[in-house]
Amino acid sequence: QLQLQESGPGLVKPSGALSLICTVSGDSISSGNFYWGWFRQPPGKGLEWIVSLYYAGSIYYNPSLKTRVAISVDTSKNQFSLNLTSVTAADTAVYYCASAFGGRDDPFNIWGQGTLVSVSS
């Protein structure tokens, strides 16, 4: 059974970079069966999609975040990561990684538990 787990620092300084890792278990990240994604939920606000990727290279970005987002895959560790630069307090949120079985517009049916990242000095 596919499982995802987010990890990373819980506190990031303003203007710094937020880096998170999603560790995948139960299947290979390079099996070709999944799209992988990052989402977030700021306090008191709704869910927001950040980015989706396919291990072989297709990446789709939220246009509002594209200039600050980088994503990568480490097939040897069965992980994919999120890097968000130039963070501000508005980037404080619970960040989730998720997987969609199929193509870029298939639903995300497996989610990690989420990790809270606070941006503060």
Added chain:
Amino acid sequence: QSVLTQPPSVSEAPRQRVTISCSGSNSNIGNNPVDWYQHLPGKAPKLLIYFNDLLPSGVSDRFSGSKSGTSASLAISGLQSEDEADYYCAAWDDSLNGWVFGGGTKLTVL
């Protein structure tokens, strides 16, 4: 402001039926299927409905979805206290080339 529009909140009594609407445009709901997610505080979002009206394995058939034109709806019948959660609609947007979500609807079971 979210691309998809949902009511901020709905409420209904136990054992009753409630519907949550989701309004979009031709570039998202009008041209792509709608998914619904249930989100309980402190928990991971859960896929509730996919491809407009399909239920993932294990989801109660008290939940149902529908779509017409550029709008979609989630219906929950036989309301239970455990249904209290935030509900989000989502769809792929061809213009933005990415996922768009509704702002979420908080369901209160009175």
